[in-house]
Amino acid sequence: GENVEQHPSTLSVQEGDSAVIKCTYSDSASNYFPWYKQELGKRPQLIIDIRSNVGEKKDQRIAVTLNKTAKHFSLHITETQPEDSAVYFCAASTPTGNQFYFGTGTSLTVIP
Amino acid sequence: GAGVSQSPSNKVTEKGKDVELRCDPISGHTALYWYRQSLGQGLEFLIYFQGNSAPDKSGLPSDRFSAERTGGSVSTLTIQRTQQEDSAVYLCASSFTGGAYEQYFGPGTRLTVT
Numbered sequence: 001g002e003n004v005e006q007h008p009s010t011l012s013v014q015e016g017d018s019a020v021i022k023c024t025y026s027d028s029a030s031n032y033f034p035w036y037k038q039e040l041g042k043r044p045q046l047i048i049d050i051r052s053n054v055g056e057k058k059d060q061r062i063a064v065t066l067n068k069t070a071k072h073f074s075l076h077i078t079e080t081q082p083e084d085s086a087v088y089f090c091a092a093s094t095p096t097g098n099q100f101y102f103g104t105g106t107s108l109t110v111i112p
Numbered sequence: 113g114a115g116v117s118q119s120p121s122n123k124v125t126e127k128g129k130d131v132e133l134r135c136d137p138i139s140g141h142t143a144l145y146w147y148r149q150s151l152g153q154g155l156e157f158l159i160y161f162q163g164n165s166a167p168d169k170s171g172l173p174s175d176r177f178s179a180e181r182t183g184g185s186v187s188t189l190t191i192q193r194t195q196q197e198d199s200a201v202y203l204c205a206s207s208f209t210g211g212a213y214e215q216y217f218g219p220g221t222r223l224t225v226t
Contacts, residue, residue, distance in 0.1 A: 001170065031212065
């Protein structure tokens with residue numbers, strides 16, 4: 001089955017700096033790579049996703065890049081703000097959706 | 113519209129008892145997932161339902177865990193003979209269909225086995 005690894009497990013940045021979280025996956029059939037944000041005590045919510053026919057996607061301060069050859073994808077947050085502090089999860093899914101695996105999460109702290 | 117709901121929000125049970133956790137997905141969503149999240153940990157996939165197809169049970173940790181989805185809507189996760197290591201938050205998510213679609217999560221059920 002799929003194995004999704006996520007690094008780092010914790011990340012602290014100064015407000016205004018950039019944050020980068022990286023994930024690797026093992027199943028070459030995976031073609032959908034979402035990122036979820038989970039604030040303390042709340043449910044995970046999708047913030048951005050990318051499909052395998054795209055190399056990069058951007059939404060305001062958030063961007064995701066995908067390298068299918070190397071089987072890795074990354075989340076980039078620019079101009080970080082304190083409200084970006086949360087746990088971020090990457091995930092990988094095969095086309096049928098029956099293999100949907102999350103990474104172990106990255107706890108991001110943005111220091112004001 | 114209404115989001116994914118789960119009940120109960122909290123459940124405390126004694127070791128050895130059975131528990132049932134309920135998930136009401138978003139209306140019209142054919143895919144439903146159950147995950148387990150232990151304290152400070154990631155999301156562990158448990159089971160996946162897609163329409164009327166046989167569920168993918170590959171993530172269930174033991175035969176004490178089972179799940180049903182009646183009428184393609186409401187789902188129940190049952191844990192028999194609960195153990196302390198079953199203590200976790202159980203999250204349900206639904207999506208329009210399986211695969212490359214956003215999953216909408218419920219608020220979770222926090223299970224504590226004493």
